[in-house]
Amino acid sequence: MSIRIQSGKRSTATNLQTKLQSVPFKIHADCDAKVKKYFETYVKEKENHLTASFRGYPLKGKVIDVPDGYKGLVLHESMKPMTEKEDRNFYVIHTFDKLTMWNWDKVPSKNDAMIQALDWIDIAEALHSPIVDE
Amino acid sequence: MSGKDIEIKCLSSLNEYLSACDNSVNAVYLSQIPQVCKDHPCVLGIDEAGRGPVLGPMVYGTAFCPINNLQLLETLQCDDSKALTEEKRDDIFGKIGDNRNNMGWGIEVISPNFICNNMLSRSKYSLNQVSMDSAIGLIRAAKEGGVNIAHIYVDTVGKPEKYQSYLLSLFPEYKITVAKKADSTYPIVSAASICAKVSRDHALQVWKFPEEIGNVLHKDFGSGYPGDPVTKKFLVDHCDTVFGYPQLVRFSWSTAGNALENTAYHVEWEDIEDEDQKKPENNTSITSFFKFTKQSSTEKKQHEFFNRRCLKSTTEL
Known part of the structure; x- marks a missing residue:
């Protein structure tokens, strides 16, 4: 099985104009949501973080920038494979350069896997960039 | 303002x-x-x-x-x-x-x-x-x-x-x-x-709904007491399947929670689930050390650094 991520020249992928929210829960649905009216309208800025609510639960968040030289991608798979062996095709439908990460009543920090994951970018850079002899 | x-x-x-x-x-x-x-x-x-x-x-x-x-x-x-x-x-x-x-x-x-x-x-x-x-x-x-x-x-x-x-x-x-x-x-x-x-x-x-749920007045949501039929109707009519209710509603009340379970999409929380179901550590029984078993899988494991960060190499997806 191989995975292809496609974004050809004809790709219509555009930088997301709306805000991207990463939430600490899974909604068992796939549909449009009134994020602006029900969520963004209540986002408040505190000293070093943001606050919001979802179904009464308090959320604390931070804006995370996609590191320089990288781009965030929103992928879409139009056909889910029937078997594990089949190839999978993902299409780039949007790009983004920042997102807001939310935790349940906890300010996002270095303890969160997603923020830690970004460490890899620096380490990969150190490990894999060509060694230049001075 | x-x-x-x-x-x-x-x-x-x-x-x-x-x-x-x-x-x-x-x-x-x-x-x-x-x-x-x-x-x-x-x-x-x-x-x-x-x-x-x-x-x-x-x-x-x-x-x-x-x-x-x-x-x-x-x-x-x-x-x-x-x-x-x-x-x-x-x-x-x-x-x-x-x-x-x-x-x-x-x-x-x-x-x-x-x-x-x-x-x-x-x-x-x-x-x-x-x-x-x-x-x-x-x-x-x-x-x-x-x-x-x-x-x-x-x-x-x-x-x-x-x-x-x-x-x-x-x-x-x-x-x-x-x-x-x-x-x-x-x-x-x-x-x-x-x-x-x-x-x-x-x-x-004078309550205003930032959720813009239309022209809903006090008479349309009633006293708020769980037994009030007007309040009950409001909770049915103004349930958003994703967000639940406007923030006028106290989600932490069982009346609201139960009504949501019936009408809105199910939501699974990452942390709350984790905390509720802390399983006991997998205890290894003492006899297992004496059994002859094939050497445990030689499957290539990735370093803890990546596991902790939920990172995976995509060729192994």
Whole structure:
């Protein structure tokens, strides 16, 4: 099985104009949501973080920038494979350069896997960039 | 926009103040403190309105007047706010405003969102604690405003004895009486109760929905008591399948929670699930060390660094 991520020249992928929210829960649905009216309208800025609510639960968040030289991608798979062996095709439908990460009543920090994951970018850079002899 | 500069003298300025408030956060208002309340020892009453309903704010109210002018409360016909009709309460509230040179009052409007955020926080902060802290805040505000407090009367939440000794530990300089049904026993608590109840009713009347759910008025969501058919209908008609309800609703009430389970999409929380189902560590039985087994899989494992960060090499997806 191989995975292809496609974004050809004809790709219509555009930088997301709306805000991207990463939430600490899974909604068992796939549909449009009134994020602006029900969520963004209540986002408040505190000293070093943001606050919001979802179904009464308090959320604390931070804006995370996609590191320089990288781009965030929103992928879409139009056909889910029937078997594990089949190839999978993902299409780039949007790009983004920042997102807001939310935790349940906890300010996002270095303890969160997603923020830690970004460490890899620096380490990969150190490990894999060509060694230049001075 | 904020209500900070609005002085509440009557019902219409109360509405103006409440409209200017941000519905999603708490608001504290204290009337001007009349000179007589600074010069003479006062009684100060505290009571709450809207503790039980599934929607709208809970409002804490306080009222104070000099002990030498207690007959004022009688002339106002202060009585338990629940025993009075809405018109009568509005009428008395207006009179309290007219008497602003003889007595003072204050409220804290505790937003429904504040209530559920606290009840659904990691370190659960109960409604009783929210209530007590609000009462304490009002006492402090009156004290700082220069009210010559002598005796405080509080309608209890939970056990009166416990609450009373808690308040006494914070305010040893005052006489404090905490009692059940204090609102029908002590006229100053009745006055506080009326300020709270009138403010809650009017907060609902001028409630604005940032969710833009259409032109929904107070009559369309009712009293908020779980038994009210209008409230029940509102909870059915205005359920968003993703977000649930507008923030007028207290999600932490079982009435709202149950209604959501039936109509809205199921939501699975990352952390909450984790905390609830902490499985015991996989204990290795002692005999397993003596069994002959094939050498455990030689499957290539990735370094802990990547596991901890939920990172995976995509060629292994």
